[in-house]
Amino acid sequence: MKIFDTLTAKEKELDVTGTVRIYLCGVTVYDESHIGHARTIIVFDTLRRFLESQGIKVKFIQNFTDVDDKIINRAKEENISPLELSSKFITRYFEDFDRLNIKRATEHPKATDNIPEMIELIKDLIDKNYAYASKNGIYFSVSKFKEYGKLSKKRIEDFISGARIEVDETKNDPLDFALWKFADDQPNWPSPWGNGRPGWHIECSAMSLKYLGENFEIHGGGRDLIFPHHENEIAQSESHTGKNFAKIWMHVGMVTINGEKMSKSLGNTKSIDHVLKNWGPNIIRLFCLSGHYSKPIDYSEEILKETIVKWHQVENCYAELNSPEKDGSVRPSRFSEFFMKKVDSIKQEFNDALNSDFNIPLAFNAFFRLVKEVNNFAASQDISQLFAKNIVPAFETMLEILGLRISKISDEERNTINELIKKRNEFREQKQYQKADEIRKQISNMGIVLIDHKNKTLLLKQEKMGTES
RNA sequence: GGUGAGGUGGCAGAGCGGCUAUGCGUUCGCCUGCAAAGCGAAUCUAUAGGGGUUCGAAUCCCUUCCUCACCUCCA
Structure with a gap:
């Protein structure tokens, strides 16, 4: 280094x-x-x-x-x-x-x-x-x-x-x-x-x-x-x-x-x-960590708000990786292998950047690309457990190095919310959207955002943040 | 006044002689019952000004202007 x-x-x-x-x-x-x-x-x-x-x-x-x-x-x-x-x-x-x-x-x-x-x-x-x-x-x-x-x-x-x-x-x-x-x-x-x-x-x-x-x-x-x-x-x-x-x-x-x-x-x-x-x-x-460590950075609400957007992407990525389908119902192997190569090169870039005068902005680049790749992948198809198992270590290593921690949803929370989601889905099927939205709001008051996929709903726990007061 | 570090697209921020990152934003779409979520595409072709060197410069040299830090306690 x-x-x-x-x-x-x-x-x-x-x-x-x-x-x-x-x-x-x-x-x-x-x-x-x-x-x-x-x-x-x-x-x-x-x-x-x-x-x-x-x-x-x-x-x-x-x-x-x-x-x-x-x-x-x-x-x-x-x-x-x-x-x-x-x-x-x-x-x-x-x-x-x-x-x-x-x-x-x-x-x-x-x-x-x-x-x-x-x-x-x-x-x-x-x-x-x-x-x-x-x-x-x-x-x-x-x-x-x-x-x-x-x-x-x-x-x-x-x-x-x-x-x-x-x-x-x-x-x-x-x-x-x-x-x-x-x-x-x-x-x-x-x-x-x-x-x-x-x-x-x-x-x-x-x-x-x-x-x-x-x-x-x-x-x-x-x-x-x-x-x-x-x-x-x-x-x-x-x-x-x-x-x-x-x-x-x-x-x-x-x-x-x-x-x-x-x-x-x-x-x-x-x-x-x-x-x-x-x-x-x-x-x-x-x-x-947003600028090179040797240079000054300016504290401003605008930049902090941009940072929130990025962080939400990371949280979303985490939610995707942690809600894989029960099993390999998705015929994943070929595409995943291709993806794994990408992950390896991203990991390499991440390390290379840090080894080169601790260039964190460049390392971020690699990190956020991984996040984007995962989110992107998840948008087109369900993530299999196998896939998640292969990505999660790299993702978590980077999080660990950067000292970032994603809020976890406890089992109790998850259980309560899953019940609510069930109800909500019933309302949605009956096209009683107002009632469905009420439940969504109830969940959001618990700090959890719902992300609807075709056949499942992801839970995303977001930190409360944002304004300069 | 002295010393040092810098001036890159609307913003943030890499690159430090050739293939002009990346992200945010913006626009338009897709997805969705809807969505503050997610995705795609398009957009912006930038390098403080002026001189050089070079086949070729954001990247090297000179010069002008500007910013910041340190010269006092300070992370």
């Missing part, structure tokens, strides 16, 4: 000979997560699902930043302790992302559980003369790391001309960033240099090293983390180990709204709770 590496600006072959180790920068837990966070996480969740579907072992680490000024300030506002606040939003995080059908990472380490590791790392950086103590804390000396700027393609001179850097008398160089900040207020931890808290970047260096070791396969996050976060991580980690930090840097494009980046500071975010209520998990996943 090839993935575009931000650092070298080239596609690189992912080494899958051993366990693929992935580190994803998670969220700072001081507020609800929004669909921008969701996109990055969905992309990585899907990547992980894809690798695992190929039998590749994945160790996936995603952290929580649970110590930060924003958390402290917010906690003050709400009159609770920072720890209470962060744990509340960690709980919220899991609720939201479980609903989005995101698999749990192998580990979700918290910054506050790894303070000793960070202190060790800082000690080593001081020993190696990359860091120094000043009045307000311990700082990393950017000028000591010759390759600083290699990820974000910036030159140190550019920063100075940018003139947006705060002048801080206590630092040797305006670019230097904090590894440890002295603090007396809560929370703080003792360190060889005095009580305080870690800087933002050091946690990821420490935790990735602890959980994944040196030179792991993929480090990812949103594009907005390239600078300064990932740049600083590189400086710290490579100064410490003397080795390359991550083999591949994979960055996910922003979610925009009206063409503008969605972010807390702009106040234009859509929370996961909000989008889930309006659109449901499948639509959101499909939407988040």
Whole structure:
């Protein structure tokens, strides 16, 4: 599999000979997560699902930043302790992302559980003369790391001309960033240099090293983390180990709204709770994967509505595959064999697309073609069990990789509805259509849409969705 | 101002030197007692503008214009 590496600006072959180790920068837990966070996480969740579907072992680490000024300030506002606040939003995080059908990472380490590791790392950086103590804390000396700027393609001179850097008398160089900040207020931890808290970047260096070791396969996050976060991580980690930090840097494009980046500071975010209520998990996943991961996608009602249409096709396909005729009453073999070849090539296309820099839009293409082929086939003749048995695995594998889940109809529901359908059919035979339609409406109130075929009626359970309110 | 990524049909979105994906939409049909469902066909022949290179460019080079992101916390 090839993935575009931000650092070298080239596609690189992912080494899958051993366990693929992935580190994803998670969220700072001081507020609800929004669909921008969701996109990055969905992309990585899907990547992980894809690798695992190929039998590749994945160790996936995603952290929580649970110590930060924003958390402290917010906690003050709400009159609770920072720890209470962060744990509340960690709980919220899991609720939201479980609903989005995101698999749990192998580990979700918290910054506050790894303070000793960070202190060790800082000690080593001081020993190696990359860091120094000043009045307000311990700082990393950017000028000591010759390759600083290699990820974000910036030159140190550019920063100075940018003139947006705060002048801080206590630092040797305006670019230097904090590894440890002295603090007396809560929370703080003792360190060889005095009580305080870690800087933002050091946690990821420490935790990735602890959980994944040196030179792991993929480090990812949103594009907005390239600078300064990932740049600083590189400086710290490579100064410490003397080795390359991550083999591949994979960055996910922003979610925009009206063409503008969605972010807390702009106040234009859509929370996961909000989008889930309006659109449901499948639509959101499909939407988040609708463009190439590296490019921005724009959140808009129009596009979400288009996505619903596509999803209905998928649901329909599923209903067709799961209501095969009792047996091979259909003389299927020849046509089915021909069809099976198509399915194989679709599967191939799907995998090829994902192997080529995780080109999900192209993979979708293959997936939706399968859906269309099945729907098409079902329109002209009944699907036999044999046929379904052969298609379903491919269909379900793709659904599984994409993290999509179709609502299932329970047996009880099915039984109740089948009774109603029987009645409805009687009315239909008697041409009492009004009464028949009443029953249909009754069923639709249960969230089930009926699709009449010549000699049978399919049940289709649709999620409730759709508008931006 | 600096750096990076882009500008593809009504919309979304691939392709990244030749065979001009795909989906949605729209139109007209089919199916149906009807249908918000399903199917078919047609439609749109697009590649920001201007220069090149080439037998041939959306794809390479130059240039102009525009958009977005980063340069401050941010997924």
